[in-house]
Structure formats: C-alpha cells, structure tokens
Amino acid sequence: MEIVLNVWNYILEHIDQLGKLTAGVTVVAMALIAAVKRFYLSYKSKSPKKTTRLIKYLKNYNSYMDDEDRAFTKTCINDEIMRNISRVPSPNNRKDMVYIFNRIEKRQYIKEISKLQNNIEKVNGHYKVIIGKVSFLPLFYKFLGMLSIFIFLIFILLGIISIYEEKSMQVMLSFLFIAVIYEIIGLYFFSFFPSKRTIGRINDELSMFPAL
Template identity: 45%
Template structure:
C-alpha cells in the first residue's frame, strides 16, 4: 500500500504534527469556551494591586470609590475561585452550587450555563441540540474519532505487513492522542440523559426572590 509506505516513512513527522494538533486543539477549545462565556482575562496581580490601593490610599477615595474598588476585587477573586468568567451568570451559579445536592454536576452546569432558564420558580436547562458550541464539540469529536480509528487500522496493517515494532507503537501512540482529544471535546457537551438528571436536581432548588 502506497499510503502505508508513505506514512511509515514519515512516522516521525506525523508524531510531531499530532503533538502540534493536540496543543492547538486544546488551546482553541479553551479560547472558544472563554469567548462564548464573555470571558476577559485579567492577571491575578491586579487583585493585589487593587487591594494595595484600597488599603494604602483609602483616605483619598470617596465611599463610592471604595465600594467600586471592593466590587472589582470581589469580581477578580470570585472569577478565579469559581472559574465562572461571566459576572452575569456567576451569582446564580454560586447560589445553585451552594444548594445542589449532587456536586458532581457542577462542571456540566458550568458548561451549560448559557442554556439555563427559569421555569415556574425553578431553574431549568434547555440545551439546544443545534447550538454552535454543541455542534462544534460533536463535529470535532467525530473527526478526531475517525482519525483515531484510521491510525489503529494503520497500526494493525503495519503488524500484518511485518513492519518494525517502533512503527506500530508510533501509530498506536498517535491514535491514543487523538482518542483523548476526541473524548475531551465530547465531554464538553453533556448528553441529553445527563441534562435530564441535572434538571431533576435543579428542580429541587427554588429560584431566589
């Protein structure tokens, strides 16, 4: 097979490309997630600086200045602690997390925070199966899954054709990387079954007045 021969001859290059794709994919996914939740990165050192201003120069600040500075400090600290970038969602999510019985759903609720609604005084997640983030994550997981099976097949073919063990291990290693990437993208969008279970838990939490 010409394709197999080409891939065997370029195994080292394929390994490097796979590593590059893995890094780029993870970075891109994180960037998309931050953008989707209206996240703007601020360095933690800003908190220290703001606290220093409040403590050292409070006599030069009005009460409204101090109140705003405390608000900014709180925003920075809670952004870092909760990993919830959107200030619009954070207050409700903190309330939910404090009252949620099954804490294992916290990560999934964070991923679905923009799909949360209020229905009859209760929180409810109505996730669109055709939303951009869902479709993007599913598309990436399918593509990476296909590449995973392709490299598994190439590894088996290399064994059948008597190629070196190094070639087989290289193909299998590459396939494992793509498998983990595919599972990572798949985990970013909870299944409908998981969403239904989360909604059962959310139904126990009353929306605050």
C-alpha cells in the same frame, strides 16, 4: 471512490515516511504537552496579580479615595475573586451560578452546570436547563469527537499495516501513540457537553429550590 483508492495506495507506498513524520510529530507533541503543563502549574501556583494589586490600592491609598471609590474598588476585588473561585467569567451569570452552587445537593453536577450556564433559564419560579433542538455547541463537540475517533481508527489501521509489512518498531509505536492521543481527544470532546440524560437529572436537582 477512485480518489480514495489513490490516497490509500499512496499511504501504503509511503508508510515508512509517514511513520518517521509521525515520530517527529510525537516528539514535538510530547514537548509541547510538557511545556504547557509546566506553564499551567506555574500560573496556577501564583497569586492573582490583579486582585493583590487592587487590595494593595485599597489598603495603602484608602485616604485618597472617597466612599464611591472604595465601594467600586471592593466590587472589582469581589469580581476578580469570585471569577477565580466560581470559574464563571460573566458577572451576569455569576450571581445565579453561585446561588445554584450553594443549594444543589449533588455536588458532582457543579462542573456540568458551569458548562451549561448560558442555557439556564428561569421557568415557573425555578431554574431549568433548556437546550434548543438545533444547538450549535453540542453538535460542534460531537462533530469534533467523531472526527477525532475517525483519525484514531486511521492510525490504528496504519499501525496494523506497519506490523503486517514488518516495518520498524518505531513506526508502529508512533502510529499507536498518535492513535491513543486522538482517542483521548475524542473522548474529551464527547464528554465535554453533558448528555440529555445528565441534563434531565440536573433539571431534577434545579427544581428542588426556587430561583432568585
């Protein structure tokens, strides 16, 4: 308890410095977010280079390939195309996932099913999402979500203290901006892995058609 009080007193004594540090972190974070966004949009707008290269090989060097070579090249092209379309990286899961995507009625569950692809099993001739009682990923994302919300509350409290102690507007806004960022991150982690209720509804959908 004494350690916590010492840390708290240190924060109160150095709130101006923390505010300036937070302001600097805010500027850097905004610059990084803008850079990542530009990179993502640039990458997204480009055609898949490997797929284009494989199609070029198949078209321009067809006479140098035998039937086995052509069949293998077409398989590689299909793998690259369906990897990008389905967002399912593993070829072992992709066939089942595409089969499910084509048959599920409630299309809004496709994103959640993609997240759960490694937890889908065949039970009595149907697909079913099975989550173990102690599953690492759900617990991990809940932990990150709770940690982010805890940090969010700390920065909200620092923002309130900065108002109470009549610190500069820059200090207060920096604390509140970081708090909002951590709130968004926390909500993202909480929503990343589907809830038990959503999993139950997905299983109801999966039970409406037979497995492969």
